[in-house]
Amino acid sequence: MPEHAFMSPIEDSVPKVGEVAVGEDLNFQRRWWKFERAIWLFFLLILAADVLGLFGRGWLAKAQRTDAAQTVTLDYERIERASTPSIMTFHFEPAAIRNGRIELYVSEDLIKPLGAQRISPEPRESSMGDDGITYTFPATRTPAIAEIQLQPSFPGLHHFRVQVIGGQPIDATVFVVP
Amino acid sequence: MPTIVHAVIGYFLLLVIVRVLARRPGSQMTLFEFVLVFLMGGIIILSTVGNDRSVTNCTCAVIAVGLLHRAIAWAKSRSRRIGAILDGTPLTIIRRGEWQQEVIRGMKLRPEDLEAAARSANVTRVEDIGYAILERNGRISVFPKEDA
Numbered sequence: 001m002p003e004h005a006f007m008s009p010i011e012d013s014v015p016k017v018g019e020v021a022v023g024e025d026l027n028f029q030r031r032w033w034k035f036e037r038a039i040w041l042f043f044l045l046i047l048a049a050d051v052l053g054l055f056g057r058g059w060l061a062k063a064q065r066t067d068a069a070q071t072v073t074l075d076y077e078r079i080e081r082a083s084t085p086s087i088m089t090f091h092f093e094p095a096a097i098r099n100g101r102i103e104l105y106v107s108e109d110l111i112k113p114l115g116a117q118r119i120s121p122e123p124r125e126s127s128m129g130d131d132g133i134t135y136t137f138p139a140t141r142t143p144a145i146a147e148i149q150l151q152p153s154f155p156g157l158h159h160f161r162v163q164v165i166g167g168q169p170i171d172a173t174v175f176v177v178p
Numbered sequence: 179m180p181t182i183v184h185a186v187i188g189y190f191l192l193l194v195i196v197r198v199l200a201r202r203p204g205s206q207m208t209l210f211e212f213v214l215v216f217l218m219g220g221i222i223i224l225s226t227v228g229n230d231r232s233v234t235n236c237t238c239a240v241i242a243v244g245l246l247h248r249a250i251a252w253a254k255s256r257s258r259r260i261g262a263i264l265d266g267t268p269l270t271i272i273r274r275g276e277w278q279q280e281v282i283r284g285m286k287l288r289p290e291d292l293e294a295a296a297r298s299a300n301v302t303r304v305e306d307i308g309y310a311i312l313e314r315n316g317r318i319s320v321f322p323k324e325d326a
Contacts, residue, residue: 025267
């Protein structure tokens with residue numbers, strides 16, 4: 001294209017169709033139709049992946065882990081969405097209760113990158129240390145359940161560790177999509 | 179910063195979606211298109227500003243989209259190829275009185291669209307059309323046959 005389009009000499013540079021200057025580019029249009037078909041297929045695949053939970057909040061995103069000492073079973077989402085709340089659930093087994101209480105350690109990664117917002121029920125005590133927080137819940141018998149509400153701030157891969165004191169640690173990874 | 183990134187992503191996402199939705203022959207926006215525009219705009223705005231609804235954040239998002247739009251308009255003016263990708267090119271629907279079936283199928287044209295365009299050009303019969311061009315904005319330009 002000339003530097004100054006409106007100062008260049010007038011000439012008929014627009015491709016003609018018959019005697020009408022149209023500017024048609026049918027080859028480009030044919031390629032565009034192919035691209036359109038491909039992009040709609042791509043969109044369908046994205047929707048299918050979303051329905052299955054590949055981007056979180058679905059069947060593929062749900063995960064469950066139990067520690068080797070059978071003290072706790074953890075329900076969480078291995079794929080989370082940034083700035084979107086989710087619930088991580090701890091199902092405590094009888095072996096988790098010691099001296100009328102359950103002590104649950106969660107690593108710092110669960111607090112900051114994964115944005116732990118609220119824990120239910122309210123722990124009787126929270127103590128910091130070992131790069132995390134240990135919550136103490138009064139408990140007498142099972143089933144006993146605790147929930148942590150998460151709201152990840154940043155996309156990416158985040159590792160975390162949870163452990164019932166007296167049990168074995170559970171190391172898990174969560175992928176946060178934007 | 180995240181707002182600007184989200185605004186840029188949202189702009190390009192909407193641009194691609196609207197572009198592949200194809201030109202609707204007839205060019206005028208119907209209720210059908212209004213639903214798309216409002217719904218898509220509303221959804222994108224949620225992820226663009228997030229929880230930060232401050233004037234500062236929204237102003238930055240608007241400025242980012244404005245600058246991006248201007249940059250793309252500049253790119254279109256410099257490159258015919260970019261213009262074709264973003265806006266498409268005109269397409270001939272009728273050439274010397276002959277229907278161009280490939281274009282009609284590809285653009286999902288209906289006879290009613292062409293009849294309406296013919297009436298706008300004071301052509302009473304489709305058979306009297308010499309050339310019909312589907313413009314980039316979806317409007318159909320009609321040129322009657324010289325002997326019509």
